[in-house]
Amino acid sequence: MREPGKASARSPLSFSVNGETRRATAPPMSRLLDVLRDELGLTGTKEGCGEGECGSCAVLMDGLLVNSCLVPVLEAAGTKITTIEGITHDEQWREVQAAFLECGGAQCGICTPGMVLATVELLRKNALPTDEEIREGLAGNLCRCTGYLHIFKAVAKAARRNRAR
Amino acid sequence: MGDKHIVGAAVPRKEGRDKVTGAARYVDDMTLPGMLYGATVRSRVPRGRIKKISFGAGVNWDEFVIVTAKDIPGKNCIALILEDQPCLAAEFVNHQEEPILLLAHAERHKLWKAVAAVDIEVEELPAVLAIEDSEQRREIIWGTDNIFKTFLIEKGQVDGVWAKAAHIVEGEYFTGAQEQLYIENNGMIAAYDEQHGITVWGSLQCPYYLHKALMALCGLPEEKVRVVQMETGGAFGGKEEYPSMIAGHAALLARKSGRPVKIIYDRAEDMAATTKRHPSRTRHRTAVDAHGKILGGEIEFTIDGGAYATLSAVVLSRGTIHAGGAYHWPNVRIRGKAVATNIPPHGAFRGFGAPQSLFALERHMDRIAQVLGISPVEIRRRNFLRPGQTTTTEQLVGAETNLEHLLDRALKLSQYEEKKKLFALANKSGNVKRGMGLATFLHGAGFTGSGERYLDSVAGVEARTDGSVWVLVSSTEFGQGTNTVLCQIAAEALGLRFADVSIAQPDTRAVPNSGPTVASRTVMVVGKLVQSAALGLQQTLVAAGLLGEKSTPDEFRVACTEYIAKRGALRSYARYQAPSDVFWDDQKYRGEAYAAFAWAAYVAEVAVDLTTYETTVKDFVALQEVGKVLHPLLAEGQIVGGVAQAIGFALYEKVIWRNGRMVNNQMTNYIMPGATDLPPIRVYFEEFGNPHGAYGAKGIGELPMDGPAPAIISALEDATGVRGSSIPFLPEDLFAAMREKANPETVTTQAGESA
Numbered sequence: 001m002r003e004p005g006k007a008s009a010r011s012p013l014s015f016s017v018n019g020e021t022r023r024a025t026a027p028p029m030s031r032l033l034d035v036l037r038d039e040l041g042l043t044g045t046k047e048g049c050g051e052g053e054c055g056s057c058a059v060l061m062d063g064l065l066v067n068s069c070l071v072p073v074l075e076a077a078g079t080k081i082t083t084i085e086g087i088t089h090d091e092q093w094r095e096v097q098a099a100f101l102e103c104g105g106a107q108c109g110i111c112t113p114g115m116v117l118a119t120v121e122l123l124r125k126n127a128l129p130t131d132e133e134i135r136e137g138l139a140g141n142l143c144r145c146t147g148y149l150h151i152f153k154a155v156a157k158a159a160r161r162n163r164a165r
Numbered sequence: 166m167g168d169k170h171i172v173g174a175a176v177p178r179k180e181g182r183d184k185v186t187g188a189a190r191y192v193d194d195m196t197l198p199g200m201l202y203g204a205t206v207r208s209r210v211p212r213g214r215i216k217k218i219s220f221g222a223g224v225n226w227d228e229f230v231i232v233t234a235k236d237i238p239g240k241n242c243i244a245l246i247l248e249d250q251p252c253l254a255a256e257f258v259n260h261q262e263e264p265i266l267l268l269a270h271a272e273r274h275k276l277w278k279a280v281a282a283v284d285i286e287v288e289e290l291p292a293v294l295a296i297e298d299s300e301q302r303r304e305i306i307w308g309t310d311n312i313f314k315t316f317l318i319e320k321g322q323v324d325g326v327w328a329k330a331a332h333i334v335e336g337e338y339f340t341g342a343q344e345q346l347y348i349e350n351n352g353m354i355a356a357y358d359e360q361h362g363i364t365v366w367g368s369l370q371c372p373y374y375l376h377k378a379l380m381a382l383c384g385l386p387e388e389k390v391r392v393v394q395m396e397t398g399g400a401f402g403g404k405e406e407y408p409s410m411i412a413g414h415a416a417l418l419a420r421k422s423g424r425p426v427k428i429i430y431d432r433a434e435d436m437a438a439t440t441k442r443h444p445s446r447t448r449h450r451t452a453v454d455a456h457g458k459i460l461g462g463e464i465e466f467t468i469d470g471g472a473y474a475t476l477s478a479v480v481l482s483r484g485t486i487h488a489g490g491a492y493h494w495p496n497v498r499i500r501g502k503a504v505a506t507n508i509p510p511h512g513a514f515r516g517f518g519a520p521q522s523l524f525a526l527e528r529h530m531d532r533i534a535q536v537l538g539i540s541p542v543e544i545r546r547r548n549f550l551r552p553g554q555t556t557t558t559e560q561l562v563g564a565e566t567n568l569e570h571l572l573d574r575a576l577k578l579s580q581y582e583e584k585k586k587l588f589a590l591a592n593k594s595g596n597v598k599r600g601m602g603l604a605t606f607l608h609g610a611g612f613t614g615s616g617e618r619y620l621d622s623v624a625g626v627e628a629r630t631d632g633s634v635w636v637l638v639s640s641t642e643f644g645q646g647t648n649t650v651l652c653q654i655a656a657e658a659l660g661l662r663f664a665d666v667s668i669a670q671p672d673t674r675a676v677p678n679s680g681p682t683v684a685s686r687t688v689m690v691v692g693k694l695v696q697s698a699a700l701g702l703q704q705t706l707v708a709a710g711l712l713g714e715k716s717t718p719d720e721f722r723v724a725c726t727e728y729i730a731k732r733g734a735l736r737s738y739a740r741y742q743a744p745s746d747v748f749w750d751d752q753k754y755r756g757e758a759y760a761a762f763a764w765a766a767y768v769a770e771v772a773v774d775l776t777t778y779e780t781t782v783k784d785f786v787a788l789q790e791v792g793k794v795l796h797p798l799l800a801e802g803q804i805v806g807g808v809a810q811a812i813g814f815a816l817y818e819k820v821i822w823r824n825g826r827m828v829n830n831q832m833t834n835y836i837m838p839g840a841t842d843l844p845p846i847r848v849y850f851e852e853f854g855n856p857h858g859a860y861g862a863k864g865i866g867e868l869p870m871d872g873p874a875p876a877i878i879s880a881l882e883d884a885t886g887v888r889g890s891s892i893p894f895l896p897e898d899l900f901a902a903m904r905e906k907a908n909p910e911t912v913t914t915q916a917g918e919s920a
Contacts, residue, residue, distance in 0.1 A: 043194035044187020046398070048348045049432045053832035056348055084187035097185040101177060104798045107806065108644030109184030110349040110398025116185065138840040142832065144346050144399050145644040147809030148840045150802055 349398020362389025440512025484518025602879025610864025632722025685864025807869025
């Protein structure tokens with residue numbers, strides 16, 4: 001169950017989500033995850049464990065991968081957030097989604113948004129990661145279906161394509 | 166003609182685009198107007214009598230919808246095989262996570278405090294928390310003897326073999342509980358009104374299981390219960406039965422409040438309260454001749470079913486039938502037993518009893534090899550089932566089965582012999598020891614024995630005026646590829662393009678009951694029905710004079726348009742028909758246990774670090790014969806994913822029990838394999854057609870769960886000399902075992918709180 005923040009003060013917070021300025025009226029200690037899903041309707045970000053272990057709720061905050069279940073929305077004020085919905089509309093990074101589809105990197109799909117965002121962050125920092133670097137780059141995201149190998153292939157494929165562009 | 170050979174091609178996953186873009190709709194992504202959130206108040210004692218329920222201070226209870234057993238309009242049970250499990254405990258509680266009372270509120274965050282404020286006074290009764298306690302029967306907690314079910318398989322005359330044996334080898338093996346750990350927690354939304362009855366939307370595997378349970382619970386006729394599966398974020402058996410409980414809870418709250426109610430478990434609740442893999446104990450006593458041939462044996466396979474019967478009888482059945490594995494037993498007696506304990510009921514998890522009994526058997530084969538002084542390879546080679554021989558249930562092994570070939574190929578692919586020699590030398594020095602291990606095994610596809618006949622499954626295919634075709638089944642997608650493969654089959658049968666075929670959302674109002682999505686039956690059994698239904702649809706058009714025997718997708722579209730304009734809906738259904746040559750005796754547990762077996766030889770290479778006592782799997786070869794592979798990428802994905810889960814089962818995933826409750830119910834301290842933990846998992850297939858399956862397919866989903874654990878522990882033994890008879894085998898277990906090996910007189914015990 002989601003424990004509330006101190007619920008009294010409802011001050012609107014503003015931040016950029018997928019390039020648009022959005023305002024949230026949730027209490028400042030609300031989880032960014034809940035604000036994205038419940039208030040902004042961006043349900044592509046998933047909850048898996050609620051304690052920062054599985055990475056299903058990963059989003060980019062000012063370009064850095066964060067687990068949105070651990071981020072109070074207060075901390076997101078003034079930042080630039082990118083969710084899976086933002087990646088879908090991004091010319092460059094939606095290649096990552098295509099690679100996941102082609103390589104069998106998504107099975108049940110619940111970890112996939114977080115995996116895609118972890119991949120985007122990895123490839124931004126390291127355009128052509130080695131197999132070892134791919135594993136390290138995805139170490140914060142758990143997948144119970146694939147055994148990861150098809151995900152690694154997808155990341156490598158996306159990297160090669162990005163490089164070729 | 167449409168695409169050539171859609172079956173066998175790696176076409177894109179049907180719902181894949183929605184999944185990679187985050188557009189796929191899981192139950193927690195759905196909101197209904199006026200919706201409340203529900204929560205569950207549970208027992209906090211393993212066994213007792215409920216004395217009093219009181220509602221504490223600091224909560225405005227008037228704001229809450231409160232449901233107890235008294236609010237149940239029908240039978241207070243989760244109807245499955247038996248009706249012993251209450252939906253809400255009324256008088257007695259039989260495990261720590263037993264639901265007693267339900268709350269709903271419009272604001273989700275208010276529930277947490279309210280759940281904690283409900284005080285349930287329970288007079289505690291002595292609890293039974295392990296198989297041995299249950300067997301001693303000092304407390305009778307279920308039926309008259311604490312036993313849910315027993316099975317006996319007898320073949321030949323086992324009592325006559327002991328006198329002839331050159332060696333009698335005994336062993337006892339254990340496997341622990343394992344959490345499915347799908348990344349999407351369980352969740353359900355229910356809505357109720359007088360006119361339509363109950364509708365539930367949820368994360369689930371088996372829509373018609375919920376349908377049956379809700380009819381009994383709510384006392385409603387079948388047309389007033391509707392179950393819709395949402396996109397489901399992993400299941401692995403873990404969403405086979407427990408969703409009926411959550412759906413029941415949501416339905417009761419919706420009925421009482423008159424508003425839609427959503428119940429989403431958080432990770433801690435999901436891990437502690439819902440079903441896990443049955444812990445097991447297997448005892449082997451085997452008579453072997455001087456050449457290493459098995460003369461006969463006795464096997465006792467016992468599982469801990471937890472507090473209620475749920476699916477334990479069927480898990481036991483599969484485990485018992487698989488207990489003899491891929492070997493020839495001229496004489497054997499196998500006793501299977503599922504016992505009751507005051508632990509949350511255990512349930513379905515990929516493999517369904519087989520990973521447990523096969524772990525024991527494969528470890529025992531290694532032990533027999535040691536006693537005889539022959540290699541693990543040789544003991545298997547000498548005892549493999551061969552064409553013309555029969556399994557323990559006296560099912561004839563088909564001519565295409567060639568375990569020796571599978572074994573030889575797996576050994577070659579893994580460089581087993583070379584590496585074994587190399588490691589034996591290298592292990593004389595250094596602190597990292599390496600080893601090789603193997604397992605050869607089988608897995609039966611489809612329901613056991615007469616099961617498919619009882620299920621009486623129906624699948625349908627519907628064509629629309631635009632020539633698009635819809636597959637109508639209650640079989641669900643939860644990652645395995647159901648949507649994709651069933652569409653491939655229909656497209657292939659109708660000569661259409663893959664894009665012309667879609668699959669309907671599983672909704673009991675719209676699709677027939679094609680049975681549960683379990684038991685590696687979807688591709689083999691339901692796929693065959695889809696194929697038949699598709700061919701039936703084509704024949705309808707041919708018989709109406711609208712289509713030739715061979716047609717293009719365009720001709721098919723025109724024919725559909727004309728047919729529907731003249732005669733209305735164009736649908737075709739196919740019902741399961743048991744092959745006439747299949748014989749099964751439910752009483753004696755004898756005959757054709759499964760329509761098909763998949764066969765496999767797996768090899769594991771491990772490295773054991775004697776500084777940290779960590780075991781790492783360095784390489785893994787998974788070679789299997791699964792009939793025809795209908796989708797190579799999805800099939801490989803099933804094998805890799807299954808092996809990964811089985812590596813967790815062997816080396817990482819330990820449920821810590823305290824007084825009958827899982828206490829490490831978090832992803833932080835129940836450890837599943839992550840991206841950096843897994844070896845290259847190299848997957849190979851041998852393909853032979855299976856006449857019982859769609860386009861020659863057999864089941865595939867569960868097989869990879871069976872072999873890795875024994876292969877890995879065998880490799881660990883090869884590396885260290887430590888005999889692993891119990892999994893999970895964690896670094897601390899290895900540490901204790903190494904200490905014991907070094908100083909046999911020192912008695913080491915396991916951590917006190919683990920069971």
